[in-house]
Amino acid sequence: MKVDIISIFPDYFAPLGLSLVGKARTTGTLDLAVHDLRTWTHDVHRTVDDSPYGGGPGMVMRPEPWGQALEAVAGPGATLVVPSPVGKPFTQADAYELAALDHLVFACGRYEGIDQRVIDDAADRMPVREVSLGDYVLFGGEVAVIVIMEAITRLLPGVLGNADSLTEESHAAGLLEAPVYTKPAAWRDREVPDVLRSGDHGRIARWRRTESLLRTAARRPDLFAAYPPEHLDKQDRKA
Numbered sequence: 001m002k003v004d005i006i007s008i009f010p011d012y013f014a015p016l017g018l019s020l021v022g023k024a025r026t027t028g029t030l031d032l033a034v035h036d037l038r039t040w041t042h043d044v045h046r047t048v049d050d051s052p053y054g055g056g057p058g059m060v061m062r063p064e065p066w067g068q069a070l071e072a073v074a075g076p077g078a079t080l081v082v083p084s085p086v087g088k089p090f091t092q093a094d095a096y097e098l099a100a101l102d103h104l105v106f107a108c109g110r111y112e113g114i115d116q117r118v119i120d121d122a123a124d125r126m127p128v129r130e131v132s133l134g135d136y137v138l139f140g141g142e143v144a145v146i147v148i149m150e151a152i153t154r155l156l157p158g159v160l161g162n163a164d165s166l167t168e169e170s171h172a173a174g175l176l177e178a179p180v181y182t183k184p185a186a187w188r189d190r191e192v193p194d195v196l197r198s199g200d201h202g203r204i205a206r207w208r209r210t211e212s213l214l215r216t217a218a219r220r221p222d223l224f225a226a227y228p229p230e231h232l233d234k235q236d237r238k239a
């Protein structure tokens with residue numbers, strides 16, 4: 001997978017050189033490049049922002065540098081991903097969709113955002129997805145891109161040592177995962193549930209399923225309500 005990130009803070013993406021994302025880059029699974037938007041400015045001050053038409057607080061990112069940057073970076077087959085407070089909430093399903101694409105270009109806005117004409121102009125040439133991490137406000141898109149890149153990279157072939165992890169984890173099947181435990185069996189007078197030490201894989205699977213349903217119902221009633229009833233069996237309905 002080829003990924004290009006455009007930002008006025010390219011150093012923000014140093015974390016993408018670490019751990020499993022860094023390994024994916026080293027092995028060639030992920031071809032990631034970060035670009036400084038100011039490369040496409042031509043004034044002595046390398047200006048990327050200006051005051052908003054219609055007035056209001058803050059500054060808006062100028063269209064000219066973005067237009068030239070996207071023309072240079074987003075070739076045929078690219079999908080533009082724009083983190084934004086007004087974007088579609090980013091979900092695991094989105095991570096799977098993006099992980100299946102050949103080339104992603106991330107546009108990291110700052111200030112009050114990017115001139116809307118940049119998004120509209122790009123949409124004439126490529127798919128554009130405006131996404132939001134959640135209902136809170138960040139300073140810019142960089143943190144969102146780091147989160148999205150981690151969510152995508154772990155879905156790429158060979159990145160996770162045990163691909164089975166993907167099938168049981170939270171949100172993979174629309175539910176939250178069950179609690180996890182490891183040694184010691186007793187810690188501060190708290191015991192690991194006996195079923196998990198029973199060796200009875202059928203019982204363990206059932207216990208995890210029940211805990212997953214109960215946890216989802218308690219913490220994410222929205223996910224629980226959306227969970228297809230046909231995916232619930234008789235045992236689930238007793239939970």
Ligand SMILES: N#Cc1c(-c2ccc3ccn(Cc4ccncc4)c3c2)n[nH]c1N
Nearest residue numbers: 083084109110133134136137138140141144
């Ligand atoms: N994804 C995502 C986001 C952002 C986000 C993303 C890109 C930009 C660019 C600029 N800003 C700052 C800003 C802009 C407009 N209104 C208020 C603040 C951003 C915020 N905030 N919250 C999220 N979940």
